[in-house]
Every structure is written in structure tokens, then in C-alpha cells.
Amino acid sequence: xxxxxxxxxxxxxxxxxxxxxxxxxxxxxxxxxxxxxxxxxxxxxxxxxxxxxxxxxxxxxxxxxxxxxxxxxxxxxxxxxxxxxxxxxxxxxxxxxxxxxxxxxxxxxxxxxxxxxxxxxxxxxxxxxxxxxxxxxxxxxxxxxxxxxxxxxxxxxxxxxxxxxxxxxxxxxxxxxxxxxxxxxxxxxxxxxxxxxxxxxxxxxxxxxxxxxxxxxxxxxxxxxxxxxxxxxxxxxxxxxxxxxxxxxxxxxxxxxxxxxxxxxxxx
Amino acid sequence: xxxxxxxxxxxxxxxxxxxxxxxxxxxxxxxxxxxxxxxxxxxxxxxxxxxxxxxxxxxxxxxxxxxxxxxxxxxxxxxxxxxxxxxxxxxxxxxxxxxxxxxxxxxxxxxxxxxxxxxxxxxxxxxxxxxxxxxxxxxxxxxxxxxxxxxxxxxxxxxxxxxxxxxxxxxxxxxxxxxxxxxxxxxxxxxxxxxxxxxxxxxxxxxxxxxxxxxxxxxxxxxxxxxxxxxxxxxxxxxxxxxxxxxxxxxxxxxxxxxxxxxxxxxxxxxxxxxxxxxxxxxxxxxxxxxxxxxxxxxxxxxxxxxxxxxxxxxxxxxxxxxxxxxxxxxxxxxxxxxxxxxxxxxxxxxxxxxxxxxxxxxxxxxxxxxxxxxxxxxxxxxxxxxxxxxxxxxxxxxxxxxxxxxxxxxxxxxxxxxxxxxxxxxxxxxxxxxxxxxxxxxxxxxxxxxxxxxxxxxxxxxxxxxxxxxxxxxxxxx
Numbered sequence: 001x002x003x004x005x006x007x008x009x010x011x012x013x014x015x016x017x018x019x020x021x022x023x024x025x026x027x028x029x030x031x032x033x034x035x036x037x038x039x040x041x042x043x044x045x046x047x048x049x050x051x052x053x054x055x056x057x058x059x060x061x062x063x064x065x066x067x068x069x070x071x072x073x074x075x076x077x078x079x080x081x082x083x084x085x086x087x088x089x090x091x092x093x094x095x096x097x098x099x100x101x102x103x104x105x106x107x108x109x110x111x112x113x114x115x116x117x118x119x120x121x122x123x124x125x126x127x128x129x130x131x132x133x134x135x136x137x138x139x140x141x142x143x144x145x146x147x148x149x150x151x152x153x154x155x156x157x158x159x160x161x162x163x164x165x166x167x168x169x170x171x172x173x174x175x176x177x178x179x180x181x182x183x184x185x186x187x188x189x190x191x192x193x194x195x196x197x198x199x200x201x202x203x204x205x206x207x208x209x210x211x212x213x214x215x216x217x218x219x220x221x222x223x224x225x226x227x228x229x230x231x232x233x234x235x236x237x238x239x240x241x242x243x244x245x246x247x248x249x250x251x252x253x254x255x256x257x258x259x260x261x262x263x264x265x266x267x268x
Numbered sequence: 269x270x271x272x273x274x275x276x277x278x279x280x281x282x283x284x285x286x287x288x289x290x291x292x293x294x295x296x297x298x299x300x301x302x303x304x305x306x307x308x309x310x311x312x313x314x315x316x317x318x319x320x321x322x323x324x325x326x327x328x329x330x331x332x333x334x335x336x337x338x339x340x341x342x343x344x345x346x347x348x349x350x351x352x353x354x355x356x357x358x359x360x361x362x363x364x365x366x367x368x369x370x371x372x373x374x375x376x377x378x379x380x381x382x383x384x385x386x387x388x389x390x391x392x393x394x395x396x397x398x399x400x401x402x403x404x405x406x407x408x409x410x411x412x413x414x415x416x417x418x419x420x421x422x423x424x425x426x427x428x429x430x431x432x433x434x435x436x437x438x439x440x441x442x443x444x445x446x447x448x449x450x451x452x453x454x455x456x457x458x459x460x461x462x463x464x465x466x467x468x469x470x471x472x473x474x475x476x477x478x479x480x481x482x483x484x485x486x487x488x489x490x491x492x493x494x495x496x497x498x499x500x501x502x503x504x505x506x507x508x509x510x511x512x513x514x515x516x517x518x519x520x521x522x523x524x525x526x527x528x529x530x531x532x533x534x535x536x537x538x539x540x541x542x543x544x545x546x547x548x549x550x551x552x553x554x555x556x557x558x559x560x561x562x563x564x565x566x567x568x569x570x571x572x573x574x575x576x577x578x579x580x581x582x583x584x585x586x587x588x589x590x591x592x593x594x595x596x597x598x599x600x601x602x603x604x605x606x607x608x609x610x611x612x613x614x615x616x617x618x619x620x621x622x623x624x625x626x627x628x629x630x631x632x633x634x635x636x637x638x639x640x641x642x643x644x645x646x647x648x649x650x651x652x653x654x655x656x657x658x659x660x661x662x663x664x665x666x667x668x669x670x671x672x673x674x675x676x677x678x679x680x681x682x683x684x685x686x687x688x689x690x691x692x693x694x695x696x697x698x699x700x701x702x703x704x705x706x707x708x709x710x711x712x713x714x715x716x717x718x719x720x721x722x723x724x725x726x727x728x729x730x731x732x733x734x735x736x737x738x739x740x741x742x743x744x745x746x747x
Contacts, residue, residue: 091647
């Protein structure tokens with residue numbers, strides 16, 4: 001799996017290749033002082049960033065790997081791919097959820113080791129759906145939806161800067177992110193179309209989950225970590241548009257899944 | 269005593285050679301509508317015939333000759349405002365002997381050019397009707413209304429760039445100038461610089477107000493990163509204590525974006541991103557050097573402070589002391605000593621930002637070391653320090669062409685203390701570096717200096733980026 005499945009430019013791919021090659025070289029070093037760098041989660045991180053940071057933490061907790069959280073205002077610049085979160089293990093930096101999962105797998109820790117080839121492919125498909133579809137929906141709401149941008153996004157982005165950057169940077173970032181959505185053919189979609197896509201994603205995830213405890217049966221996998229990160233963030237983030245939350249509330253088994261994972265991995 | 273009929277031709281010092289003298293005669297002829305022009309310093313004016321002489325004919329001999337300035341006239345004024353001219357020459361009316369008048373007229377002409385009011389100015393002192401009366405004429409050429417230039421070049425990183433620049437001197441008729449430049453590289457980076465200077469006019473007044481607006485991009489090889497800056501800078505330059513000290517005040521507001529490359533150490537990465545810097549600088553200097561880039565004699569003492577906070581992301585206090593002394597040894601050998609001390613203290617709880625630290629090393633201070641590489645390192649990146657000291661002893665022997673090419677021998681020493689240092693002086697004493705070398709130094713006016721040196725190490729610390737051998741240094745800020 002590519003380290004940065006959501007990356008858009010060839011440049012990004014190049015960096016992820018570099019990181020991947022460092023990975024294989026250092027994969028045998030030990031798991032000591034693992035640091036997970038994230039933006040300030042309560043004041044700064046945006047919906048999809050919060051989701052990815054939470055997913056990475058969930059993954060570590062599910063895999064029983066100790067880590068420490070470090071919150072920095074400039075994590076997007078420190079990160080080798082420009083995306084959050086990233087893991088620092090000794091001198092190795094690994095960015096983004098999928099990158100971290102691959103890195104940990106190279107160290108011999110796999111949550112999905114018990115799955116068959118077919119199940120593994122299925123899990124990958126779910127992960128890339130969450131990673132692409134769900135994240136794009138969140139990016140759309142955060143940056144493209146005018147009210148959300150002006151009431152929430154712009155002040156969260158500005159929270160770590162001083163004037164006049166508080167005015168300049170949210171706008172620059174918005175232009176960049178709308179450019180990204182445009183590349184994915186998302187910028188011109190209407191809110192209704194986006195919500196319809198979200199409903200489809202939730203429905204498919206809900207039917208996969210069925211009455212099982214986790215997506216792939218009774219044991220948690222990487223896909224569950226990612227799914228929990230996104231669902232929990234959508235449920236708990238206060239946004240001017242409640243449509244996404246209301247859509248999710250229709251799927252009871254997804255809500256139960258969220259409370260279950262939270263109880264099992266974060267409240268013990 | 270000097271004859272009343274004599275008319276004095278007063279030349280600014282710089283024009284004392286015959287070629288330019290002839291050109292000036294032509295200029296005067298034009299502006300006075302003269303019928304006959306001659307290649308000799310004697311020319312015919314309208315009525316009556318007047319003879320012009322150079323100022324040195326009577327300079328120093330007429331301090332007893334009383335003079336009253338009846339009028340000051342300007343020839344060649346189109347855009348310059350009347351009140352600006354009055355401020356510039358009012359002092360001439362105070363001169364009470366001919367010697368002083370010659371001297372002051374010369375000074376006024378020089379000043380008109382130096383503040384940017386005129387491109388050329390020559391004072392001519394004419395006799396007037398009354399017995400002790402004189403009329404001072406200034407034959408002037410105003411700056412071109414507008415200049416424009418296009419330039420294509422290659423940057424040091426091998427990137428081709430195209431730059432445009434435009435300038436307007438004395439744009440509102442009071443010596444104000446505007447300079448604008450824009451450059452674009454093939455890679456798509458663009459930078460610009462907009463500069464506005466307003467001189468404060470008055471008798472022998474050298475002070476001005478400057479405003480700059482710029483966007484720049486730089487590669488910082490010692491940190492393995494790139495820096496983009498967008499800045500607004502306000503500056504006042506003036507003099508203190510009866511014009512003995514140079515004084516400047518500066519207000520910086522800079523939006524900086526530090527982008528690291530893949531090779532940068534984590535200690536550098538941590539500082540990447542956007543920051544806003546608001547700072548005030550104050551600098552006082554005593555300067556008697558005859559030439560800033562390579563003084564043959566004179567002293568420089570400068571103390572500058574920079575304070576950042578409470579606005580912006582940076583909170584620090586910086587101090588820098590510069591001292592330079594030059595003197596002639598034997599007949600033409602120049603002995604010079606330069607010293608530079610820098611210290612930066614963080615005022616907030618945060619660690620001092622990488623970009624604000626004191627750096628040392630390079631061909632302009634501690635020759636032979638990589639640029640800004642002395643001190644604490646992490647992987648291949650240099651992290652700078654909290655205090656730095658550097659000193660250089662120079663011996664120069666002029667070669668041909670004189671005032672341009674010199675044989676140069678030097679010995680340089682320096683040290684740096686880390687940001688976290690408890691006792692900066694002790695740390696600096698423990699990690700001294702010194703190098704010596706010989707080479708050639710080329711100085712082009714006040715524009716740039718080029719050094720070619722063979723460098724030999726005397727004291728280095730393990731891990732230093734030092735290479736014995738030939739080094740080339742170019743720039744303006746050499747110590």
C-alpha cells in the first residue's frame with residue numbers, strides 16, 4: 001500500500017518513497033520513546049486532522065504499543081509529507097496513519113495477521129474508502145462549506161498565529177485546499193451531493209460491521225482504528241452544519257461501535 | 269585682498285580634473301546662452317565679459333574679504349520645489365567672508381547631490397552690483413524623471429531569473445526616491461522589493477526616513493532549509509551629538525516561512541513553519557574610516573540592539589558590538605584590527621528561534637570554516653549559538669591598480685557559545701577556533717569586496733566543517 005494514498009502531487013510521492021526507503025533500513029530498531037506529533041488537538045486540529053490523529057492513537061492502543069503525545073503548532077511543517085500526524089521513533093519520522101501502520105507492520109506488529117488474503121483485501125478496501133471518501137467529505141465540510149469555514153475553520157487555523165497571519169493564512173490555506181478538492185473533482189459538488197456520498201459510505205460501513213464487534217469480526221484491525229478515528233471525530237466535533245452528524249445517527253451499529261472502542265481502549 | 273572684478277569658479281572637489289572641467293564649461297555655456305565657448309577655463313558671458321576661475325585660485329586667501337550674498341540663483345530647475353532649495357542654501361546667506369562663501373557653496377553643491385535632489389550641481393560665485401555683494405549661481409542637472417531596467421541572470425543555486433527594476437528619483441521634488449524591483453525565476457519563485465526614501469533637507473543634514481516592502485527567498489545551507497520572507501521595514505537614519513555619532517532606528521515586521529529540506533535535522537524541523545517577527549533595532553556608531561570596505565585609516569565603533577516582543581512570535585534581546593581600527597604602517601602597509609561580539613537572549617519561556625541565533629564562520633569572518641557552521645551541530649545541520657565572538661588582524665599591501673588590489677595576510681580567531689550555555693564566556697574560552705592565511709583582496713569602490721585566500725588552520729574543534737586550501741569570499745560585510 002502506498003504510504004500516502006491521499007497525496008495528490010508527484011512530489012509528495014517522491015517524499016513518501018524516500019520515507020519508505022528509510023523505513024526498511026531502520027525497521028529493526030527498537031520501539032523506545034515513540035512520539036506521536038499532532039497539532040493542538042483541542043484548539044487547532046481540524047475535523048479530518050483530529051480524526052487521523054485519533055486513529056493513530058487508537059491503532060497504538062489496539063496494538064499495545066506505548067507512545068507519548070506531543071502537540072506542536074507547526075506539525076504540518078515538521079512532518080516529512082506535510083500531513084499530520086507523524087511518528088518519531090529515534091531519528092525516523094513516519095507521517096500519516098497509513099504510513100505509520102506500514103512502518104509498524106515492518107516491525108512485525110500487525111493487527112490483521114489473523115486475516116486471510118481475501119479478508120485482507122477487503123479490509124484494505126474499507127480503509128481506502130475511509131481514507132479517501134470520508135476524508136474528502138470532511139475536507140469539503142471544513143473548507144468548502146462557507147459557514148463552517150468562517151465560524152470554525154478560520155479561527156482554528158489562526159489560533160496558533162499572530163496578526164496579520166491570523167488573517168492571511170486561513171485564506172491561503174483555504175485556496176490551497178479548494179485546489180486540492182478541485183483536483184479530486186469535489187470542489188464543484190453541492191452540499192447535497194456530498195451528504196449523499198457520506199450516506200453511501202456510512203451505509204456500506206454499517207453493513208460490513210453488521211452485528212459484529214469489529215469490522216473484520218471479533219478482533220480489532222487497522223481498519224477499526226481508522227474508522228473509530230473518523231466516526232468519533234464526526235460525532236463529537238461541534239460544527240455549524242449538523243447534517244453529517246444526523247446522517248451518522250441513523251446507523252446505530254456504527255454509534256455502538258464508537259462507544260465500544262472508546263470504552264475498551266480509552267477508558268481503561 | 270582679492271580684486272572685486274574677479275569672478276570665482278567654484279568646483280566641487282571631485283571634479284578637479286581637466287576633462288570634467290571642460291564638460292562643465294560646456295554645461296555653463298548652455299545654461300547661460302553664451303555665444304562663444306572656449307576650451308580654456310576662460311569663457312565669454314553675455315554682458316559684460318566675465319572671466320571664470322577655479323576656486324583654488326583664491327581658496328584660503330580671502331578670509332579677510334567681507335562678503336554679502338545678494339542672491340542665490342539656480343539654473344536648470346524643473347521639478348524641484350522652492351522650499352526644498354531654500355532649506356538647502358539658506359545657510360549661504362550667513363557666510364561673511366569670501367573664503368567661507370566659497371567653502372559653503374561647495375558644500376551646498378555637494379550636499380544637493382548626496383541627498384538625491386540633483387544628479388549634478390556646480391556652484392558659481394558671481395559678483396553683484398554692490399561693493400561687497402556676491403551672487404551664488406548653481407548650475408544643476410536634475411535626476412532623470414524615470415529609469416527602468418531589465419536583467420536576466422543566474423542565481424548561485426543555478427536557477428535562471430529575470431528581474432525588472434524601475435526607479436524615480438526626487439519624485440515629489442524634495443529628494444524623495446522610489447525604487448521598485450521584481451524578479452521571477454524559472455522555478456516560479458517571485459520576489460519583489462519596494463523602497464521609498466525621504467531625506468530630511470537642511471544645511472549639511474544627513475538624515476532620512478526609509479520604508480521598504482519586500483518579499484525574498486533564500487536558501488540557508490547551514491540549516492538545510494529555505495526561508496521566505498515578507499517584510500515591512502521602517503527605518504530612520506540620522507546623527508547624534510553634533511553629528512559625531514551615526515544613529516539609526518528600525519522597526520521590522522516580517523512574516524517568515526521556514527521550509528526544511530529532507531536532509532534537515534529534527535532540531536531544525538522543529539522550528540519550521542510560519543512565524544511573525546516584530547522587532548525594534550537601535551544602532552549608534554562612531555565612524556571615521558575613510559572607506560568602509562577596506563579602510564586605510566580610521567576607527568569604527570558600533571553598538572546595536574534589537575528587541576523583539578511582546579507582539580509576534582519572537583521574544584529576544586540581541587546585542588552586537590563592532591570595532592574596527594586601521595592605520596598606516598611604514599609607508600603604505602595597512603594594519604587593521606576588527607572585532608565583533610554578538611549575544612542573543614531569549615526573553616520568553618520558549619527556546620530561542622533558530623533564525624535569531626548568533627552564527628559564526630564563513631569567508632567574511634572566521635575564514636576557512638563553512639558559512640555559519642561553527643558551533644553546535646545536529647546531523648548535518650548547524651544550530652547556531654547564543655553568543656559569538658570573532659576577531660581578525662589584517663596586513664594589507666597595495667598592489668596594482670592602487671586602491672583596488674591588495675596583498676593580504678591575516679589571522680582570525682573566534683568562538684561561539686551554545687544557546688543553552690550557562691556561562692557563555694567559559695564555553696567560548698573552551699572552544700576557540702583560529703585560522704591564518706594569505707591571499708589577494710580586491711575592492712571595487714564602496715560596492716563590493718572579493719577575497720581569495722589560502723587558509724591554514726591553527727585551532728579547530730573536532731566536528732568543525734573546515735577545509736584547508738583556497739577560499740573565495742565576496743560581499744560587503746567583512747570583518
